[in-house]
Amino acid sequence: MNVLIILAHPNPESYNAAICDAAEQEFKDKQYNVRKRDLYRMNFNPVLTENSYSHFYQDKIPADIQAEQKDITWADFLVFVYPTWWSGMPAIMKGYFDRVFTNGFAFRYSDEGPVGLLKGKQALIFQTTGLPEKVLKPPQITMAMQAAFDIGIMDFCGIEVLAHKFLYSVEYIDEETRKVMLNEVKEVVEMVGQQQ
Ligand SMILES: Cc1cc2nc3c(=O)[nH]c(=O)nc-3n(C[C@H](O)[C@H](O)[C@H](O)COP(=O)(O)O)c2cc1C
Structure with a gap:
């Protein structure tokens, strides 16, 4: 089984990076192939310019984007790790979808409506927040973020979301709680194996 982990965080020492490492290690322990x-480390350019905007609708995909698409094609599982920034994902992650999930690769339009072309793939999402659950859930911010990602992007492209795990209050928790939450990340990854 092939796993592609996509991390969007500027700081390699961040909790997001630790989540990414924990998930990567857990998949490797299970003998999965991980990429x-x-x-940020790749210096990924997230900006869909006029030129690539045209590419989005035509079939002239730039070489750097073709390389990303190859990795997605290779992967059985996609794992997205990112912090909440302004009630959504960081711009670099959003730009990854803008530029990589192109029409004709991730989806196409038919007479019956849009068709997801990444069917058969599954996804895990790990999203950290600064705010506590009790602040984000009652005004439905968590649900809105989850729907936009899981339905608006994943489901639209035919990808089944196995879990969208929020890790709340990351700025306020102590070291012990951080460790507990990293174990929860591993448990989510463990669940993936059990569904095979
Ligand atoms: C630009 C920016 C916007 C943010 N917006 C939100 C927000 O809308 N909601 C929230 O709960 N936290 C927000 N935060 C806090 C981050 O989500 C939090 O710092 C991060 O999840 C902690 O993980 P890290 O230590 O790996 O960065 C924001 C942080 C930044 C830098």
Whole structure:
């Protein structure tokens, strides 16, 4: 089984990086083949310019984007790790979807409507927040973020979301709680294996 982990965090010492490492290690322990795309370390260009905007609708995909698409094609599982920034994902992660999940690769339009072309793939999402669950859940911010990602992007492209795990209050928790939450990350990864 092939796993592609996509990390969007500028700080390699961040909790997000630790989540990414924990998930990567857990998959490797299970003998999965793991590839990682660390968008900041790669200097990924997230901006869909006029030129690539045209590419989005035509079939002239730039070489750097073709390379990303190859990795997605290779992967059985996609794992996305990112912090909440302004009630959504960081721009670099959003730009990854804008530029890599192109029409004709990730989806196409038919007479019956849009068709997801990444069917058969499954995804795990690990999203950290600064705010506590009790602040984000009652005004439905968590649900809105989850729907936009899981339905608006994953489901639209035919990808089944196995889990969208929020790790709350990361800025306020102590070292012990951080460790407990990293174990929860591993448990989520463990669940993936059990579904095979
Ligand atoms: C630009 C920016 C915007 C943010 N917006 C939110 C937000 O809308 N909601 C929230 O709960 N936390 C927000 N935060 C806090 C981050 O989500 C939090 O610092 C991060 O999840 C902690 O993980 P890290 O230590 O790996 O960075 C924001 C942080 C930054 C830098």
